[in-house]
Amino acid sequence: MRILLLTHHYEPELGAPQQRWGAMVRRFTRAGHDVVVVAPSPHYSFGGLMDDAEQMRPGSVHRGAYGESVHRVAFRPHTGRLGSRLLDQVVSSLDSTRTVLTRVRRIRPDVIIATAPALPTLFSGALLARTIDVPLVTEMRDAWPDLLAVADDWNAAAVPAPSRRAAVFRPPVLHAAGALMTALQRRSAAVVTTTESFASALRSRGVRSVHVVRNGAHELPGYRVHSPRDPDGELRVLYLGTVGRAQGLGTAVVAARLAHAAGVSVRLRIVGAGAEHEAVAAMASKGDVPIEILGQVPKAQVADHYAWADTLLVALRPWAPLELTVPSKLYEAMSIGIHVTGMVDGEAAAILRTAGMGAIVPPGDANSLAETWAKLANDPSQLYVGDSGREWTDEHANDDRLAERYLSILEDVVAQHA
Incomplete structure (x- = not known):
């Protein structure tokens, strides 16, 4: 053709x-x-x-x-x-x-x-x-x-x-x-x-x-399977992707502050570009919470960020039409076997639940997100998710x-x- x-x-x-x-x-x-x-x-x-x-x-x-x-x-x-x-x-x-x-x-x-x-x-x-x-x-x-x-x-x-x-x-x-x-x-x-x-x-x-x-679920150069870090008392949360209107990453910044105020050691890293990058960066710069805001990185550097992280944040705003979408980053995370914190609803939440790849949080709910991160920080064994995500993406993605x-x-x- x-x-x-x-x-x-x-x-x-x-x-x-x-x-x-x-x-x-x-x-x-x-x-x-x-x-x-x-x-x-x-x-x-x-x-x-x-x-x-x-x-x-x-x-x-x-x-x-x-x-x-x-x-x-x-x-x-x-x-x-x-x-x-x-x-x-x-x-x-x-x-x-x-x-x-x-x-x-x-x-x-x-x-x-x-x-x-x-x-x-x-x-x-x-x-x-x-x-x-x-x-x-x-x-x-x-x-x-x-x-x-x-x-x-x-x-x-x-x-x-x-x-x-x-x-x-x-x-x-x-x-x-x-x-x-x-x-x-x-x-x-x-x-x-x-x-x-x-x-x-x-x-x-x-x-x-x-x-x-x-x-x-596209392959990552030099990074096929995620290996969880040895627990050291700190939870490292990575967001990697578009920093746009549909993601609502201000909620993640607020959640990191709430967790920090509750005495939970959470470090948030946001990597990407998009319409709200500057606004999120400005929001994150206020206060002494460990939040890193980085720009878009070449594909060859993505593996380094995954290796750094304990859990990957996949986020969408609480808009009804977004219940009909699935962020492509979810498939990538599932394919390498990293724990996912899914601030999602609808089909994305259903996939995450079926695969047993992480925690699901209502979109836009900073308190629930902070509580979820606190549980992961206090019990790092929850970060081990097994092979079910890779099996799902092998069949469907x-x-x-x-x-x-x-x-x-x-x-x-x-x-x-x-």
Whole structure:
């Protein structure tokens, strides 16, 4: 097959979408398929062109790490603010559409995959699929349009409240956006989600041909199995990933303070980048609680942080749509066998409970989180979680099996369109 992938996030950037599609494209090309990727120049998560990406400026075409052809499109430098990021996504989606119509369509793709979380990319995919008459596979990594229902909470700790005019106009705009998204999902040849719960929600709305292809438990260079430290009276808590609005890491900072005030030796380390990184860092800097806030690190350094930690924090805010999502970091943690403190609900909590990989805390509950860490600090034997997590990910989050599943979906879509 000739597969055209439209995405706002791609290697050499670091992040969950980039890892997912790096793993997929590697296996697609290995299976003999031609893959063309259309993505903006690398600029995640800082908003500007990556220092070592001069050869990937807008308009460039280069060969990817797995033999794929990568067409780089324009982007708009952005800040962490929602409006700024949305404008960047719109600019990239418009240039993606132009690039495909003027250059890429000559390859005559058999199928187009348009993947969120950048929503304008999905609409670009829908327009292109109709224009060049190829089937569209829409990939929903997040629970859209459900997340629009909590739009007022997105900026809760990051930016000032919306103006009176925005408060008046936002509800009908969000309603229209949600209706448009549902219509796009219904018209797609197939919709791929990363969780069973969100797939069920889409099916209940009349979306046809919904498939689940979970995120993979990607291997970590040089770190296959976690070895718990010898107890020394201190509990080391690691958060590793996006420091964004959906994670609510301010709760973890508050919990660390509560534990410290109760005489519990807890050291919290937050490693990553995102829209709330500065706000969380500012919050953590107040007081004498041992909290480290670090930026995003290369994949080669991730193992060092896991080796340092006793438990990995996986966190989401208490928003109902997030009960339909599973942070990809959970699979990574389960695959190496490190204890997980899951401040999650819904499907993520169910997976963690089934695998017996750690403790579950209600999202947003700093008191419960502090109490959980106190129990772990006082009884380090709870940090030993065994092999059940690796067994679960071997069955449900193996990259080879996930790619086979994805290719089967694409082949069916192409055959039905012929």
